[in-house]
Every structure is written in C-alpha cells, then in structure tokens.
Amino acid sequence: MSGSTMRWVATAAGAARSAPDAERVPLGGLLLQAGERPSRSVFLFLRPAGAWQLLPLEEAVVSRGIDLLTVSTRYARNEALAVAERALLDMGAWIRFARETLGYARVNLLGWSGSGTQSAFYQEQASRPTIAATPDGAALDLSAAGLEPADGLIFMGAHASRARMLADMIDPSVIAEDMPAAHDPAFDLYGGMAPEPPFDPAFLQSYRAAQVARIRRITALAREQLGQGLSDPFIVRRTMADPHFLDAAIDPNERPPGRCWLGVPRLVNDAPSGIARVATPEAWLSQWSIDDSNVDAVRSVAAIDTPLLVIENGADDAVPPQHVRETFEAAASRDKSYLRIPGASHSYQGQPGELAAVADAVSAWASERY
Secondary structure (H helix, E strand, O other): OOOOEEEEEEEEOOOOOOOOHHHOOEEEEEEEEOOOOOOOEEEEEEEOOOOOOOOHHHHHHHOOOOEEEEEEOOOOOOHHHOOHHHHHHHHHHHHHHHHHOOOOOEEEEEEEOHHHHHHHHHHHHHHOOOOOEOOOOOEOOHHHOOOOOOOEEEEEOOOOOHHHHHHHHOOOOEOOOOOOOOEOHHHOOOOOOOOOOOOOHHHHHHHHHHHHHHHHHHHHHHHHHHHOOOOOOEEOOOOOOOHHHOOOOOOOOOOOOOOEOOEOHHHHHHOOOOOOOEEOHHHHHHHHOOOOOOOOHHHHHOOOOOOEEEEEEOOOOOOOHHHHHHHHHHOOOOOEEEEEEOOOOOOOOOOHHHHHHHHHHHHHHHHHHO
C-alpha cells in the first residue's frame, strides 16, 4: 500500500451514550489512511460477523486517496450468535467514532456482499427506526438508540438478504434435521435421481417450495427451543444446493456453471462448514428465517433517500443478479447510480482489471459528491 498508513483503532459500542452496560462491548478495527493527513471523508467497511482484515478491495480503494475504516461487530468470528438488530448498535458506535473522535466530515458505508445488506438495514433504521424487538422477542428499541445515518451508501455485489439467499441454497432433499441420512432423492441435485440442467420450470417451482418448507421446519424447531427457555446452537446440514449454480440459464450472467464462490457446490454442500451451518435460535430467526428476518435490502433502500451507488459484478458466482437489480429498482434515492462490471466475480480474486474498475468507480462516486 504505497503512500498509505495503517493504524489500529478501538471504541465501545452502545445504543446511545447512556446505553446500559449490557449493550456496551469493546470493538476493534483498522484505519487505513491514504496519506499522511486524513481525507475529508471516510468509507466504513463492515464485516458483520467476520473479523476485520485486509482484502484487495480495501487496499484498492485506499490507493485512490480515500481513507477506509474496516471494522467488525460484537459478533466477530461468531456468526452462530449474530443477531443483526444488535449489530446495528455497533455500526452506530463506529459512525459516531469516525465523526467525533477521528474527525471525518463525511462517513460513507461501503457495503460488499453481506455487509451491503447490513449497511442498508442500518441506514434504514438510523433514518426511520421501526425495530422495537429482535425476532426472538427480546426488547430492543432502536428509536431510542441514537443511531446516526451515514452520508452515502455503496451496495456492491450484495444480496437482498441472507434469508432469501439461504431459501434458494438450502438442500430440500433433507427431510429430517435430526436424521442426516434421511433424504428425498427426487430433490437431491447431486444424487443422480433429480433432473439435470437445464431444469424444467415445473421442477424448479416444486424444488423452491420444498426449500422454503425446510426453512420453516427449522424455524419451528428454533421457536420450540426458545419456548423451552433454551438457546443452544444447532447444526444445519447441506446448505449449498441452489440450481442457479448448476444451470447458467437461471438468472443468467457470466458466471461459470458448476461453480460457486466457495468452490464446487456438491463438495461445499457436504462439507462440515459452510453458510448457515451453525446457529442459535436467536441468530436463526434474525439472519436466516425467511418469515422472521428484518433484514431486507429491497425494503431498506425503499425507505431512505441516501445517495446510493449499486454495483453488479458481471460474473458474480455468489449473488444472483436479480438481487442487485431489485435493490436498485426499489431505491427511493433521487441520487442513485447503477454500474455493471463485466466479467467481475464476487470477490475479484485474480482479476486486477475488474478490481481496478470497481475501485475507480467507488473513488469517483465519492469525489463527485463530497
């Protein structure tokens, strides 16, 4: 990172300055400065349940002259416990920290992948708070949390919601969560008895219905556990069986068929780790339940008038392009822009040209507005 500097920063999260101690937790982040002096604006790059780390995207943006604060929430490295609503308190603390302690005049949310959806959710609740409780029923009044809206939002290769993504990816051949070997071969994409791509629309319709049915069975189990006063993490097996990854004609883009951002879908589906593999009941309802999750970027952007840049990766091998386009179309902002980067994969790995195009677009967008 020629010409740039890095320094570790820390703050404490709270719903407001008078937040109870239970909502104040230590957080760590990394401030990447483009030069010896801070830039006027800063990008806040959030890892909702991951730990902050340097990615090529962050370095590329900073090299264009804009500082970047890469941060995590209280759920760093612990996605199984993550409740999206409580993570908003941490985002609010970081925005306040960037303005009051670090002295930045403008704070923009740089939302790539899952951080895009969480950032849109934050901006909605900071602008027009509606949440009074988490989906498991725990009280959380965001109208009293003192959340400060960001000045701008970039939605980059981001899905509409984790719940929607999982509803399309979960393996519907699993018919009993406590019996891993029990399955319906007619819906096992990798077992040899299901149809092969290109998939018939009638098969896809029944397949999608079976996926939602499985999601709702797991939700019922989560609510049953909560009803018993329990909050034990549980395992969700086989969560990478989206026909979209096998059939390039489904919501087409330039992605290679038979691959996903984690590798070969069949192998990822059977792997011991993967998307939504472990969750507490509270985290399941907040992140993954199609009927209970409050996080939905399409709804969020329709409720705010924040300057917005939406970037679609032309060969995204994680997020279906429909998610990105629906978000842009729903956005109420009078200042919104859409950009498609041809050939760009989800993470831009091994794609210096596409990565540079994204960083240039991000830098130009911020410079034109501030």
